[in-house]
Amino acid sequence: xxxxxxxxxxVVGATGAVGEKIIEILENRDFPINELKLLSSKRSxxxxxxxxxxxxxxxxxxxxxxxxxxxxxxxxxxxxxKQLAPEAxxxxxxxxxxxxxxxxxxxxxxxxxxxxxxxxxSHNGIIANPNCSTIQMVAALKPIQEAFGLSRVIVSxxxxxSGAGNEANDELAEQTRQYLNGEDMTAALLPVKGDExxxxxxxxxLPQIDVFQENGYTFEEMKMINESKKILHQQxxxxxxxxxxxxxxxxxxxxxYIDVEKxxxxxxxxxxxxxxxxxxxxxxxxxxxTYPTPLSSSNQEDVFVGRVRKDLDDPKGFHLWVVSDNLxxxxxxxxxxxxQRLVENKWL
Amino acid sequence: xxxxxxxxxxVVGATGAVGEKIIEILENRDFPINELKLLSSKRSxxxxxxxxxxxxxxxxxxxxxxxxxxxxxxxxxxxxxKQLAPEAxxxxxxxxxxxxxxxxxxxxxxxxxxxxxxxxxSHNGIIANPNCSTIQMVAALKPIQEAFGLSRVIVSxxxxxSGAGNEANDELAEQTRQYLNGEDMTAALLPVKGDExxxxxxxxxLPQIDVFQENGYTFEEMKMINESKKILHQQxxxxxxxxxxxxxxxxxxxxxYIDVEKxxxxxxxxxxxxxxxxxxxxxxxxxxxTYPTPLSSSNQEDVFVGRVRKDLDDPKGFHLWVVSDNLxxxxxxxxxxxxQRLVENKWL
Numbered sequence: 001x002x003x004x005x006x007x008x009x010x011v012v013g014a015t016g017a018v019g020e021k022i023i024e025i026l027e028n029r030d031f032p033i034n035e036l037k038l039l040s041s042k043r044s045x046x047x048x049x050x051x052x053x054x055x056x057x058x059x060x061x062x063x064x065x066x067x068x069x070x071x072x073x074x075x076x077x078x079x080x081x082k083q084l085a086p087e088a089x090x091x092x093x094x095x096x097x098x099x100x101x102x103x104x105x106x107x108x109x110x111x112x113x114x115x116x117x118x119x120x121x122s123h124n125g126i127i128a129n130p131n132c133s134t135i136q137m138v139a140a141l142k143p144i145q146e147a148f149g150l151s152r153v154i155v156s157x158x159x160x161x162s163g164a165g166n167e168a169n170d171e172l173a174e175q176t177r178q179y180l181n182g183e184d185m186t187a188a189l190l191p192v193k194g195d196e197x198x199x200x201x202x203x204x205x206l207p208q209i210d211v212f213q214e215n216g217y218t219f220e221e222m223k224m225i226n227e228s229k230k231i232l233h234q235q236x237x238x239x240x241x242x243x244x245x246x247x248x249x250x251x252x253x254x255x256x257y258i259d260v261e262k263x264x265x266x267x268x269x270x271x272x273x274x275x276x277x278x279x280x281x282x283x284x285x286x287x288x289x290t291y292p293t294p295l296s297s298s299n300q301e302d303v304f305v306g307r308v309r310k311d312l313d314d315p316k317g318f319h320l321w322v323v324s325d326n327l328x329x330x331x332x333x334x335x336x337x338x339x340q341r342l343v344e345n346k347w348l
Numbered sequence: 349x350x351x352x353x354x355x356x357x358x359v360v361g362a363t364g365a366v367g368e369k370i371i372e373i374l375e376n377r378d379f380p381i382n383e384l385k386l387l388s389s390k391r392s393x394x395x396x397x398x399x400x401x402x403x404x405x406x407x408x409x410x411x412x413x414x415x416x417x418x419x420x421x422x423x424x425x426x427x428x429x430k431q432l433a434p435e436a437x438x439x440x441x442x443x444x445x446x447x448x449x450x451x452x453x454x455x456x457x458x459x460x461x462x463x464x465x466x467x468x469x470s471h472n473g474i475i476a477n478p479n480c481s482t483i484q485m486v487a488a489l490k491p492i493q494e495a496f497g498l499s500r501v502i503v504s505x506x507x508x509x510s511g512a513g514n515e516a517n518d519e520l521a522e523q524t525r526q527y528l529n530g531e532d533m534t535a536a537l538l539p540v541k542g543d544e545x546x547x548x549x550x551x552x553x554l555p556q557i558d559v560f561q562e563n564g565y566t567f568e569e570m571k572m573i574n575e576s577k578k579i580l581h582q583q584x585x586x587x588x589x590x591x592x593x594x595x596x597x598x599x600x601x602x603x604x605y606i607d608v609e610k611x612x613x614x615x616x617x618x619x620x621x622x623x624x625x626x627x628x629x630x631x632x633x634x635x636x637x638t639y640p641t642p643l644s645s646s647n648q649e650d651v652f653v654g655r656v657r658k659d660l661d662d663p664k665g666f667h668l669w670v671v672s673d674n675l676x677x678x679x680x681x682x683x684x685x686x687x688q689r690l691v692e693n694k695w696l
Contacts, residue, residue, distance in 0.1 A: 152661075156504035158506070180524065180525065196637060199641060200643060204596055204643040205601050205641055206641060207601070207603075207639050207641070208637060208639065212635070216615065216657040238660075238661035239660075239661070242655065244506065246506070248553065249551055255504035255555075255592065267564065286560035293553055294552050295551065307590065309563070309565060311588050312565075312573065312587075313587070314586065
């Protein structure tokens, strides 16, 4: 990227779990930054962050914060994006938004660069970064869809608490200590910060991520369903999801059942297209107990796939186990990869 | 059961996780016991156990231990069952075996009393107790199968470490302490005691329960598949499983997708048959965030079902979330319920 003109970048939500990762990855990837502006809520403003050995002070995000910003990376919750992303666009910035605020809007590209980079070209100032659990799944499914067609997806997720932010990490750690000390666990956050009831996540599993919708599915489940269809450009894809929060800090795992269109495929055929896919790493050898886990996939950039099995009844059915770091490829890294493609292709 | 003649009962594996639960439940249920004999490996023999305020000494299990025993409840691993169950039968006992040693044998009934109690009548001395993850699933599926027919099951499990015994509980607790203290985690047991590699379970998910089979599925997955067909008396049932071990101590959860035979059903139709089913408790109200979790289901006798949703694409498809205590209904309680039915029906 050396030939690209350095750009002014703003990170909104700089002190959150994803914001911190974005800053870390921007530093490590040598992104062509002219000026980096760190923005947050009023409450977190004033914090100091080290970037490339330079101390930056986090400022409160306001409409004027986006003057002279080329790319604004938003990860501060949907309401902040709804309020400030249009202000950033009005001032000439391109927004890459990590919230669900704009994902399903017709005029907003929803992009995983390995899957649908060309959708970036039609942006109108805002590009949406998909939900973490969606990104890793479509990254694994795209090469299969392309090679063999895809007609059905049934996914059950195993999701890390960090998807609910740094506070959720603290809650898991604290409840774990309480449980091991024989104390009552205090639950104040999960499953959903703004919902009525809170249940312990330590040594437990909560089959609710985000709020319930009219149809009995949670918003997280509907995100996976609707976003996957949009990213894979396949509105007729039959897809269902059950999303479950589990007591680990990082990386989401997914048990994915698929029906392909093509007949007569073997596990080796699926392995072959996954091996050749960008950002996908196959870790699949039952003979040596090789498969990805949340711990083995944490702090890694790729999407790891294992446990590929042919269904025993449906000749077009396969099972996969897909794991990736929810804060990296599931959020911060994908956001930065979108920004990079915008810069490289001069699509700003 | 007051009218039934008290029987002599032996518990093999009395010091293990399931054996301990069996003794606890035998005491609480007022099972008509004349004499209780506690048996174990040579290593654990000599331990003292309180039963109905009486101190019993655990003895080493040997062929002669089964003289004058009417019912022998085995939970000491498959090799012990293979060696000693025939010896017990030879001496006139009826064996209820908690291991996988005899489950798929044609002349051995595999029984969940609420599902297929009549299969007990054809026993030849040995009755098999199904795998924990199978029991809770078929308990929830049987009323649906009976009312509406069942053609397809795809299950992803969320299984507690206690399924791998008391040692696995200790390993999870110890690794959790190590992780929170910033120490390296020591993994010596999970995912499978006798397998080559061991991985940490604390703050992780392991997509391997029991050893891998030739076809890429684990033995646990094949147990769920084959046992469900046998118990539900439906060899043509299309059924697939992905089994995952998770960092909680007790109760397995299962994300179950089903296709029913009947057209036009609603969530209310599924609710109705589940509400009327023995040993099944419906906990399903998105409006009040009501659904079962491993913690809420632990130390309970029933199978809890929530998150019932109609599939958004397949008019015959439904999703369920099934949770039960893996040591109680999943093991000890079901074993004792089998023994009770044998006594009540004079099928010994």
